[in-house]
Amino acid sequence: MAIIKVIDVEVRYNSVKALNGVSFEINEGEIVSIVGPNGAGKTTLLKTIDAIVKPTKGSVYIDMKNVFDFSRRELAKMLCLVPQHINIAPGMKVIDFVLTGRRPHIDFMPTKKDVEISINALKSVKAEQFIYRDLTELSSGELQRVLIARALASEPRILLLDEPTANLDLRFQIDILNLIKSLSKEKSLTVIMSLHDLTQAYRFSDKVILMNKGEIYSVGTPEEVLNERIIEEVYGVKVKVDKNLKAIIPLQ
Numbered sequence: 001m002a003i004i005k006v007i008d009v010e011v012r013y014n015s016v017k018a019l020n021g022v023s024f025e026i027n028e029g030e031i032v033s034i035v036g037p038n039g040a041g042k043t044t045l046l047k048t049i050d051a052i053v054k055p056t057k058g059s060v061y062i063d064m065k066n067v068f069d070f071s072r073r074e075l076a077k078m079l080c081l082v083p084q085h086i087n088i089a090p091g092m093k094v095i096d097f098v099l100t101g102r103r104p105h106i107d108f109m110p111t112k113k114d115v116e117i118s119i120n121a122l123k124s125v126k127a128e129q130f131i132y133r134d135l136t137e138l139s140s141g142e143l144q145r146v147l148i149a150r151a152l153a154s155e156p157r158i159l160l161l162d163e164p165t166a167n168l169d170l171r172f173q174i175d176i177l178n179l180i181k182s183l184s185k186e187k188s189l190t191v192i193m194s195l196h197d198l199t200q201a202y203r204f205s206d207k208v209i210l211m212n213k214g215e216i217y218s219v220g221t222p223e224e225v226l227n228e229r230i231i232e233e234v235y236g237v238k239v240k241v242d243k244n245l246k247a248i249i250p251l252q
């Protein structure tokens with residue numbers, strides 16, 4: 001059953017139309033990659049699903065309910081967006097930051113269980129060694145893993161990730177994508193992530209949404225969307241799609 005329905009969404013930032021006529025459905029437990037050139041509207045789409053950006057036309061539904069009809073707390077219990085960048089307050093320890101992911105579930109003070117869940121989230125991204133470090137002291141890749149840990153600590157049903165592998169070395173790119181895959185299989189976590197790496201999108205998604213100039217150019221399985229013709233049409237780059245290696249190799 002569709003957990004998310006995006007129906008005819010348009011988003012305007014003043015004169016810029018960032019999204020236009022965007023419609024698709026996502027089923028529970030699916031891993032969906034949003035790909036497309038710079039400025040295609042990927043981040044805007046993630047923010048629209050998280051009700052941070054309000055469509056100028058159309059709507060986003062979760063479990064058949066318009067995202068703007070949920071309270072912020074109700075939404076935060078269900079859905080978590082890991083942004084590309086955050087503003088970090090100096091002096092904040094990693095564990096305290098990850099605990100903020102528990103906020104939607106905490107009525108008064110964090111309990112032992114909240115701390116346990118936060119530590120386990122840090123362990124799942126292999127970041128438990130940073131637990132008492134100041135956030136500002138982390139490298140961008142370490143911080144990226146801590147951001148993902150905070151999202152996991154909120155135990156969402158839907159995880160939105162904006163370029164989750166951008167700052168990670170090769171080992172952690174694969175570890176994080178495998179972790180996402182196992183969470184989607186074992187816990188029916190629904191994942192929507194924007195990615196620039198088409199090989200990662202090909203290997204790790206059930207569904208790919210290819211955006212171009214604010215519109216959906218193609219949507220379907222990785223094999224349907226990520227073919228040589230479509231990639232050249234959208235990116236203007238000739239590629240070879242190696243189906244055995246599941247890799248997309250630029251030829252230029």
Ligand SMILES: Nc1ncnc2c1ncn2[C@@H]1O[C@H](COP(=O)(O)OP(=O)(O)OP(=O)(O)O)[C@@H](O)[C@H]1O
Pocket residue numbers: 013014016017018036037038039040041042043044045
């Ligand atoms: N706050 C804003 N105000 C005005 N225009 C914006 C704003 N945010 C995004 N845009 C514009 O909306 C369009 C879509 O931007 P968006 O960040 O969603 O694209 P993207 O696909 O995520 O890009 P990238 O791959 O470069 O991260 C772009 O033309 C961008 O310049």
